[in-house]
Amino acid sequence: xxxxxxxxxxxxxxxxxxxKLTTGESLAVLQDISLTVERGSFTSIVGPxxxxxxxxxxxxxxxxxxxxxxxxxDGLSPTIAREQHKIGYVFQKPxxxxxxxILENTLLPAKVAGVANGxxxxxxxxxxxxxxxxxxxxxHELSGGMLSRxxxxxxxxxxxxxxxxDEAFNHLDEALREQINEMxxxxxxxxxxxxxxxxxxxxxxxxxxxxxxxxxxxxxFVQLHRNIPFERPRxxxxxxxxxxxxxxxxxxxxLKATHTNET
Amino acid sequence: xxxxxxxxxxxxxxxxxxxxxxxxxxxxxxxxQTPEYLxxxxxxxxxxxxxxxxxxxxxxxxxxxxxxxxxxxGNLCAVVFGFLFSLWRPIRQGFYPIVVGMQAVPIVAIAPxxxxxxxxxxxxxxIMAGLICYFPATVISTNxxxxxxxxxxxxxxxxxxxxxxxxxxxxxxxxxxxxxxxxQVSASLCMIGAIVAELSGASExxxxxxxxASYEFRTVDLFAVLVVTSLASFAFFKAVEFLSNxxxxxxxxxxxxxxx
Ligand SMILES: Nc1ncnc2c1ncn2[C@@H]1O[C@H](COP(=O)(O)OP(=O)(O)OP(=O)(O)O)[C@@H](O)[C@H]1O
Ligand SMILES: [Mg+2]
Numbered sequence: 001x002x003x004x005x006x007x008x009x010x011x012x013x014x015x016x017x018x019x020k021l022t023t024g025e026s027l028a029v030l031q032d033i034s035l036t037v038e039r040g041s042f043t044s045i046v047g048p049x050x051x052x053x054x055x056x057x058x059x060x061x062x063x064x065x066x067x068x069x070x071x072x073x074d075g076l077s078p079t080i081a082r083e084q085h086k087i088g089y090v091f092q093k094p095x096x097x098x099x100x101x102i103l104e105n106t107l108l109p110a111k112v113a114g115v116a117n118g119x120x121x122x123x124x125x126x127x128x129x130x131x132x133x134x135x136x137x138x139x140h141e142l143s144g145g146m147l148s149r150x151x152x153x154x155x156x157x158x159x160x161x162x163x164x165x166d167e168a169f170n171h172l173d174e175a176l177r178e179q180i181n182e183m184x185x186x187x188x189x190x191x192x193x194x195x196x197x198x199x200x201x202x203x204x205x206x207x208x209x210x211x212x213x214x215x216x217x218x219x220x221f222v223q224l225h226r227n228i229p230f231e232r233p234r235x236x237x238x239x240x241x242x243x244x245x246x247x248x249x250x251x252x253x254x255l256k257a258t259h260t261n262e263t
Numbered sequence: 264x265x266x267x268x269x270x271x272x273x274x275x276x277x278x279x280x281x282x283x284x285x286x287x288x289x290x291x292x293x294x295x296q297t298p299e300y301l302x303x304x305x306x307x308x309x310x311x312x313x314x315x316x317x318x319x320x321x322x323x324x325x326x327x328x329x330x331x332x333x334x335x336x337g338n339l340c341a342v343v344f345g346f347l348f349s350l351w352r353p354i355r356q357g358f359y360p361i362v363v364g365m366q367a368v369p370i371v372a373i374a375p376x377x378x379x380x381x382x383x384x385x386x387x388x389x390i391m392a393g394l395i396c397y398f399p400a401t402v403i404s405t406n407x408x409x410x411x412x413x414x415x416x417x418x419x420x421x422x423x424x425x426x427x428x429x430x431x432x433x434x435x436x437x438x439x440x441x442x443x444x445x446x447q448v449s450a451s452l453c454m455i456g457a458i459v460a461e462l463s464g465a466s467e468x469x470x471x472x473x474x475x476a477s478y479e480f481r482t483v484d485l486f487a488v489l490v491v492t493s494l495a496s497f498a499f500f501k502a503v504e505f506l507s508n509x510x511x512x513x514x515x516x517x518x519x520x521x522x523x
Contacts (some may be wrong), residue, residue, distance in 0.1 A: 063417050082423045089421040095414040099436050099514045108432065109422040158422065 008039040010060070010162070010194055014069035016219075017052070017059055029055045031219035032069070037211060039074055040192040044205035046251065047215030047223075048258050053198045054092050056215070057164045060196065061087055073162055073194075081162060085113035088155035092166040092198075094147045096139035102126070102150050103135035109158040118157065125153035128183060144171040149180065156187060165197040169204070177201075178236070181208060189232055202255065206248050207234060214254045224254040303483045312487035319472065319491045326457050326468040327495065329385050333392025334446075334453040338400050340393070342442055345404030349411070349434060359405060365398045371459045378464045388460040388468065395456035396449035403448065407441025408434055439514040443507035450503040454496040 017030040029052040037043050047053050058064040060071050062078025073081045081087055088109065096105050103122055110118030126135050129149040134142060142150065148171045155163055169177045181204060188195060199205050205212050206228055214224040228247060230238060238244050285305045292304050299307070312319065344362070348355035374391055381387030411434045419429050461470020469492050476485040 058417075061421060063420055082421060085423045087421055087423070089418070091414065091417065093414060095418045097415065097432065097436065108418075112419075112422050112424045112428055164421075 008074055009036050010039070010071075010073050010196075011036040012060060012069065012071045015056075015059060015066050015071060016068040017055055017064060018067045019055075028219040030059065030066075031221050033221055034069075035213065035222055035225065037194070039194055041210040042188060042195045042208055043197070044209035044212045045196060045198045045215065046200070046202060046205050046212060046255060047220065048217055048255070049200075051215050051218050051220045051258070053215060054166055056220075057089075057166055057196055057198060061089060061162070061164050063089075085109065085158055086161040088158065088160035088163045088193075090148070090151045090155045090165045090168040092170075094144070094151055096147060096150070098139055101136050101138055102131065102142065105139065106135075106150055106154045106157055109154060109160075113158040115158050121159075122153065122157050125156055126150065129153055129180065145173070145176065148172065152180070152184070159191065161193055163193045163195045165195065165199075167198050167200065169199070177204070182236075184208070185233060202248050202251050203239065206244060206251065207238065212251055214251060214258070216258050223258060224251070226251060226254075300480050300482050303486055307483050308486040308490060311483040312490050315484065315487060316491070319469070319488055322467055322469050322472050322488075323492060323495055325385065326388075326454070326461065326470065326492070327499075329388035329457040329460075329468065330392045330453040330499075332385075332389040333394075333456055334396055334449055336389070337393035337396035337453070338442075338446060338449055341397055341400035341445060342404050342438075344401050345406075345408050345438065345442075346430075346434070348405045349408035349438075355405070359402075362398055362401050362405075366402065370395050370398070371456070374460050374463045377460060383464055383466060385468075388457045388465065388470075391460035392453040392456035395452045395459075399452070400445035400449050403445040404438060404442050407438030407445075410441065411437040436514050440511045443511040446507050447500070447504050450500040451496060454492070454499070458492070 011034075013034045015030055015033040016028070018026040018028045020026055033056065045053050045056065055064065059066050060073075060078065062071065062082055071078050073086070076084075076086075078087075097108075100108070103119070103126065106122040106126060107118050110121060115121065123132070123135060126132055129152060131146060131149055131153070134146060134150075139147060139150075148168060152165070152168055155165070155168075169180060172180060185208060197205075197208065209228050212224075212226045212228060213222050214226070215221070216223040226247070230241075230244065289305045292302060303311075344358075348359055370391075373394075377387045377391050381390060415433045415437075416429070419433055424432070457468070458470045458473070461468040462474060465471045465474075469488055472488045473485060476482075476488065
């Protein structure tokens with residue numbers, strides 16, 4: 001029984017973004033993107049490298065101001081949503097403060113948001129992602145995969161309403177990746193955050209999402225907006241389900257089409 | 264074990280060379296029979312320093328106090344300005360080039376004016392010491408505050424951090440290694456500033472001792488003061504260097520590497 005009104009969804013309308021290059025030229029990356037996803041839904045974004053997925057997430061979270069168009073998170077401007085500590089973000093390039101321990105790094109959003117039991121939450125999440133023994137270590141003492149799990153813990157520590165994951169699982173091996181995906185699904189089923197996750201793995205995109213967006217080459221738009229109807233929680237056996245495999249194929253084909261249209 | 268001896272060697276070698284040089288100078292001066300008022304024998308200088316250590320220390324204490332005061336105030340201003348420059352672009356664009364340009368001005372040349380404006384007390388000397396630290400320290404710490412990277416900024420903005428939280432958790436920590444280098448540069452400059460100010464008029468301090476000794480052609484005393492002051496200044500620099508490296512090592516790994 002989900003109610004859909006202007007105030008219970010994330011929407012972008014006519015969103016365009018162009019980078020100002022150092023040469024003075026401008027580089028059009030996003031072009032008139034309009035999309036609406038339901039509050040509390042999980043959106044996977046796939047698209048060719050360099051098409052503007054990262055840029056799209058930065059615009060939706062308000063970290064970049066769109067050149068044109070607007071974004072609303074349940075009726076709020078992204079800036080207000082950020083100021084109210086409603087956003088959790090895993091950046092494509094891992095960001096850690098070298099002078100803080102992993103626990104302190106993970107804790108940061110909770111501290112900024114003034115969450116009362118921040119330390120407990122941070123420890124719990126680190127434990128859950130298999131980093132319990134590394135809380136007191138420093139970022140340079142952890143592997144890339146460990147850091148990406150810590151970044152995920154940090155993005156969730158203040159119980160945000162909107163979560164942005166920019167290739168959050170890139171540095172994980174296949175098995176661990178599936179494991180973390182399952183945990184993420186669990187947390188998501190519990191908290192019902194609105195999630196946007198960029199990934200290069202189509203099967204992961206389909207497995208996790210309520211809808212998959214396929215982006216075109218830049219200047220990019222949403223080439224395909226595909227709803228994924230499987231019920232939750234989704235068991236691992238879904239990965240061998242015929243309907244699932246068909247959807248994966250459909251999206252793979254759409255992604256291939258973007259490459260042939262390359263200019 | 265081997266590492267220990269290597270370290271000891273590294274530490275001892277410069278001193279061994281230094282004393283070797285002094286002995287060579289002593290021998291040459293004795294052979295040439297150079298008159299004492301031109302260049303005194305090192306042995307006499309050390310004997311003189313030892314004999315007058317109480318007097319020299321007393322004046323050195325005053326100079327040191329002036330230098331430290333200048334060091335503290337000059338660096339405090341430098342850090343505050345560096346921070347302000349990092350906050351407001353127009354202010355940086357207008358003022359920063361002036362600060363950089365001021366480094367070319369021989370600040371010591373205004374010592375006589377400082378003497379006129381602030382009189383013979385320790386105030387004018389501290390101001391001179393502060394001024395001589397201020398310009399390089401501002402340039403260095405401004406660069407430090409500018410080091411806060413965009414990724415860290417994005418992270419803090421994404422979680423809705425306030426300006427103050429951004430300062431505390433990113434800008435200041437990023438600037439600390441630079442602020443520490445500013446302290447190191449200032450540590451040797453501040454003594455120079457204080458002494459230069461004393462040279463153009465003072466009734467106490469090592470600058471005063473130097474002026475007196477040179478008027479009266481007491482070359483041995485002159486060099487004795489120089490030796491004691493240099494050692495003290497060197498010790499102060501080393502202390503600042505040690506403390507700042509220990510502190511900065513937490514904030515920058517590449518910065519800390521050469522210490523070990
Ligand atoms: N700060 C920037 N300044 C100028 N151009 C940029 C900047 N960031 C990205 N771009 C350009 O914008 C385009 C889109 O970049 P973006 O990072 O959004 O792509 P992406 O889809 O996330 O790629 P990938 O899958 O490789 O991460 C690229 O062509 C890139 O060169
Ligand atoms: Mg990207």
